[in-house]
Amino acid sequence: MxxxxxxxxxxxxxxxxxxxxxxxxxxxxxxxxxxxxxxxxxxxxxxxxxxxxxxxxxxxxxxxxxxxxxxxxxxxxxxxxxxxxxxxxxxxxxxxxxxxxxxxxxxxxxxxxxxxxxxxxxxxxxxxxxxxxxxxxxxxxxxxxxxxxxxxxxxxxxxxxxxxxxxxxxxxxxxxxRVIRKRIDRLRSDLDEIRRHRQTQRKRRTEGAVGTVALVGYTNAGKSSLLNAMTQAGVFVEDKLFATLDPTSRRCDLPGGGQAVITDTVGFIRKLPHGLVAAFRATLEEVNEADLILLVSDVSHEGVDEQVSAVMGVLEEIGATSKPLIRVYNKIDAADDDSVREKLNQPGESCAVSAVTREGLAELLKRIEAYFANARTRVTLRIPQQEANLASRVYEWGRVFDRAYEGNDIVLDAELSAPQLGSLKAYVVDTVDGVA
Ligand SMILES: Nc1nc2c(ncn2[C@@H]2O[C@H](COP(=O)(O)OP(=O)(O)OP(=O)(O)O)[C@@H](O)[C@H]2O)c(=O)[nH]1
Ligand SMILES: [Mg+2]
Known part of the structure; x- marks a missing residue:
């Protein structure tokens, strides 16, 4: 209708x-x-x-x-x-x-x-x-x-x-x-408002997490299934194209403690209309804002290589190719072992999983964890004692090596991921780069 x-x-x-x-x-x-x-x-x-x-x-x-x-x-x-x-x-x-x-x-x-x-x-x-x-x-x-x-x-x-x-x-x-143009202007300004709202939500949603991970891939690759398997999200999954249109984010427990926020979003397809990519800016921003991308593909599908190239094309279009990326070959339960092995031998970080049998999921979570562990920075934080709640947050989120009291301040020698540091930026007094 x-x-x-x-x-x-x-x-x-x-x-x-x-x-x-x-x-x-x-x-x-x-x-x-x-x-x-x-x-x-x-x-x-x-x-x-x-x-x-x-x-x-x-x-x-x-x-x-x-x-x-x-x-x-x-x-x-x-x-x-x-x-x-x-x-x-x-x-x-x-x-x-x-x-x-x-x-x-x-x-x-x-x-x-x-x-x-x-x-x-x-x-x-x-x-x-x-x-x-x-x-x-x-x-x-x-x-x-x-x-x-x-x-x-x-x-x-x-x-x-x-x-x-x-x-x-x-x-x-x-x-x-004229009416259409007016409506387009109206939609654009409404969408700007939605984007702003999304940004605020994102901040709240990701607070304290080690980082955010976006599931990106061809339509029907199994992104929503993977989100469900990793987080028990209960997201709608269907063997039809474009089952998901709106992004969903859920927290995912990592094996060594700590949580990552995983976002599932709209799937891509070859020759995806350019106008559609432009119109879906608010949604696709979830990909641009993520710290790590999981490029999910259906390794049981004959055209998997072409599908991956189509996805890379869209990532380029939205300016997300420089993001760290792990290739996740999904549906290994339905694929033959040789083709999976061949994919894993290609250059770049990759991982083979099945969202259905859960095979390889533990390894994938370990990889995500390792990525954020490597991406941690060791810093010195100076936090006023009145804001002791911030200090307890540092303990909760990251690793603290040393604590001292100087005047009215708590001085912490701690290690945190970049997204965690974002909200504590004002308190960082010294940074030791590259310390894991
Ligand atoms: N055999 C097998 N089927 C899977 C696996 N993961 C997902 N599927 C099936 O693949 C179909 C698509 O799964 P979705 O999770 O909806 O895929 P999606 O990537 O979110 O798709 P869109 O939202 O349409 O872009 C469903 O029928 C799933 O049951 C898997 O590991 N093995
Ligand atoms: Mg989906």
């Missing part, structure tokens, strides 16, 4: 629908066969997640894309026939369509035509639960629609609801550009 309230347009609690779709892909010279197959398989899963069944897949090889309709006129006719025969009501393109191409194809085929970006946006619209998620999805949708605001709305409205018309799609013609 699409609701339009105070010009706010977003889908809420739409019942699952079942649509028959045809999947189309243009293959240009030089494209890798396996990657094309993988990308098509993923589109089928995306379609299924959105509520459509792909009845047939049609691929066209062409030296160059057709500017008007991406694929050639003959292929368009062939698809139109298939639409009639299969009674399909949706044609999905595993490519980005320009506004003109989308509009021409829709006219020629007489059914809804959606590209990969629109399909992903639709799933995000279905999945958004919190205010933050809904705001971010709406912003991405409006930004996508704005340059496409000519004519296609009529066709969308005529073709009825369902996949791709959720969110503001079918309302396009009634809401002119």
């Amino acid at each position: 699409i609701v339009a309230e105070n010009s706010k347009l977003i889908t809420i609690d739409r019942p699952p629908i079942s649509e028959t779709a045809i999947l189309v892909r243009l293959v240009v010279p030089g494209e890798d066969h396996d990657e094309v197959e993988e990308s098509l398989a993923e589109m089928r899963r995306l379609a299924w997640t959105a509520g459509a069944e792909v009845a047939c897949t049609m691929v066209q090889r062409r030296a160059v894309p057709c500017p008007a309709t991406l694929i050639g006129a003959g292929k368009v006719e062939q698809i139109a026939r298939a639409v009639g025969e299969l009674e399909a009501i949706l044609v999905l393109f595993d490519s980005e369509l320009s506004p003109t191409q989308g509009s021409k194809l829709q006219k020629a085929l007489g059914v809804k035509v959606l590209d990969r970006t629109q399909l992903i946006l639709d799933i995000f619209a279905q999945r958004a639960r919190t205010n933050e998620g809904k705001h971010q999805v709406e912003l991405a949708q409006l930004q996508y629609i704005l340059p496409r605001l000519t004519g296609r709305g009529v066709e969308m409205a005529r073709l009825g609801g369902g996949i791709g018309t959720r969110g503001p799609g079918e309302q396009k013609l009634e809401v002119d550009r």
Whole structure:
């Protein structure tokens, strides 16, 4: 169901629908066969997640894309026939369509035509639960629609609801550009407010912890399952794409005492729409703010390497590549031992686990602990005796080597992690770098 309230347009609690779709892909010279197959398989899963069944897949090889309709006129006719025969009501393109191409194809085929970006946006619209998620999805949708605001709305409205018309799609013609721009401004300022609120929350949430860890990875890699296994968080897990949209943080006990804050967040996908990444800034900030990243991947999946590269691409886009990172190969219970071994032999710190059987989890926690132990700094703190509660916090959080009283001050020789030191910065009088 699409609701339009105070010009706010977003889908809420739409019942699952079942649509028959045809999947189309243009293959240009030089494209890798396996990657094309993988990308098509993923589109089928995306379609299924959105509520459509792909009845047939049609691929066209062409030296160059057709500017008007991406694929050639003959292929368009062939698809139109298939639409009639299969009674399909949706044609999905595993490519980005320009506004003109989308509009021409829709006219020629007489059914809804959606590209990969629109399909992903639709799933995000279905999945958004919190205010933050809904705001971010709406912003991405409006930004996508704005340059496409000519004519296609009529066709969308005529073709009825369902996949791709959720969110503001079918309302396009009634809401002119000016109104949309105003709404975009409003969403941006609301999101700024949400981000500020998130920052305050983050501070409170992470107080005293040795540090924060973000679970990052391809959609369906098992990030939420891993958070649950590490912290008994009870987060929603589903064998569909983009089960998680909103970040969840939980404290996790480390083997030698102390706690890390682990944050689970939205999954990535290849060709993730740039606008969506930009719109999800508040959510993705959780990754930028983390002290350590766990790059979670599904080692039982054939396309795991490509998935990891797609994740690295997004990390680059959000400026998080310089963060310390541990590669976590998940689902080892479903993978063959050789491929796991091969992954672990690659350069960089890595770890193999199963969120389901819990194999390797203890080792992963040890690695996290070791990272923060190595990242500790030995400092001298001078704390006024009236603030003795701060001194007890140092004992609670880190290691204290020596304590002395000088005048009205307690002087502590202690070792703390960088995030812990953050809130005690004002009391640090001396630092011994690199002492573990
Ligand atoms: N066999 C096996 N399945 C797993 C493992 N971890 C997760 N899964 C399954 O993989 C699917 C996806 O798990 P999630 O934890 O929802 O994955 P996610 O990375 O949070 O996915 P998104 O939130 O959609 O990005 C679910 O069906 C899980 O049960 C594992 O270690 N082994
Ligand atoms: Mg998840």
